[in-house]
Structures are given as structure tokens and as C-alpha cells.
Amino acid sequence: MGKYDIDMNTQYHRLAGIRAAAGEVARLRTVPAPDVTVGSTTITPFERVLALRLGPTVVVRRRPWAVAVSEADRVSRHHIPDVTRMAQAGIIFAALLGFWALLKEHRRQQEA
């Protein structure tokens, strides 16, 4: 059994090393994508990368974040809006307001 103890310990440290190499629990980074040049305009897209690691579970989410535009000597930055998420957030917020209004009305009538 002594041999087991040593080898299992080695295995444990090996797995710990793999975990450390895989990264931290949560990581949020803004990463540039390859440049695209059209005529005198060069654009550099940026993406937001969210990596979550909970035990043996990994979740990676990448979404377009912004575009840097270089034209002659001028550099501008355009944000990429996610209108679908905005609309969803608006609907959920409106629904919560609706719930709250219904609950308030119900309590008011119960008290009356």
C-alpha cells in the first residue's frame, strides 16, 4: 500500500498541474482578431472572452466587442451593440415591473 500512496500523490500533483495550466476560475479578456484592410482603411475587431472554470466544468463565451478603424492618420473606435440582449433585458425588466405592480395592487386590495 506504501507504493500506492506515493503514486497516488504523484497523480494528484499531476492533475493539480493540469488544472493550473488550464487557467484560473474566471478570466475576462479583450482580445484583438486579425486586421482586415480594405483600400486605405484598416479595421481591427476586438472580442470579449469570458472563461469560467468550476471544478471539472469549463464554459467559454466569446462576443464581438468593438472595432478599431484606422483611416489615413485617423483612428476611431466603434462599439458593437448586442441589440438582442438589450431587448431581452428590457422585456425581463418590464415583466418584473409587471409582477411588482400586480403584487402591489393585490396587497392594496387585501388591505382595503
Place this chain on the structure above:
Amino acid sequence: MDLDPDQFLQNLQKESEARAATLQKLYSAADSAKVFGQPVVSGAYTVITAAEVAGGGGFGSGMGFGKPPHKRMSVESRDEEGAGESAAPRGTGGGGGGGGGGGSMGRPVAAIVIGPEGVDVKPILDVSKVGLTAVAALSGIALFGLKILKKRL
């Protein structure tokens, strides 16, 4: 089942290496090539699509070792069993298993249009997703309203 510890640990090492490789694959599954598409040229316009991509996965595994309980044998019972059988070595046992799963999704977010007028970012609305959210939210409010109405009656 007799266990060869070296063989078992070799298998365990192979499994952990395979798991690390799969973990790395999952990390790189949603790469930038999938977020920003290849530029498409049409006349004076160049279009680059931008999409949200997400992926995830998980693993689980377990293993165990065991030895049969040592029985204290009396001299009489040892004599009854016979020398050959009682001298046979008691083996150790062990086993392990694992499994995993994963998935990924993609959704268009915007189109980057490069034209004679300059660069324009055109957002894309996913009507199905918004519609489903609206239906779910309205259903929730309707159910809640009905519950309140029933209490009142």
C-alpha cells in the same frame, strides 16, 4: 479481481492526459475565427459578420481500491481448508470510470460594413430569441394574474 497497480496507474495517467487535451480543446473551441467571419466583398462593399459563440463542457470520474477483509482463521479451520488453498494470496481490487459532455452555440450579433462612406456597424436583432423571451415573460405575468384573480374570487 487482482489489480496490477502499475498498469492501473498507467491507465490513470493516460486518462488524465486525455482529459487535459480535451480541456484545452474546449478552451479553444470558440476561437476568434468563429466570432468574426471571413470578409465578403460585394462591389464596393466589404462585409464582416460578427457572432457570439459559447461553448462548455464537463467531466466526471471516480475510482476506488479495495482489499478483502482479513479473516482470522483458527488452527482448526486452517487444517480443514488444506494448506494449498489457505496459502493462496489475497488479491487487491480496484476500478474506475468516467464520463463527460459538452455543447456550443452561436448567434449573429452584428455586421461590419466597410464601404465608400466609411465603416458602419449594423446590429442584428434575433427576432426569434426576443419573441420567445416576450412569450415567456407574458405567460409568467398571465399565470401570476390568474392566481391573484382566483384568490380574489
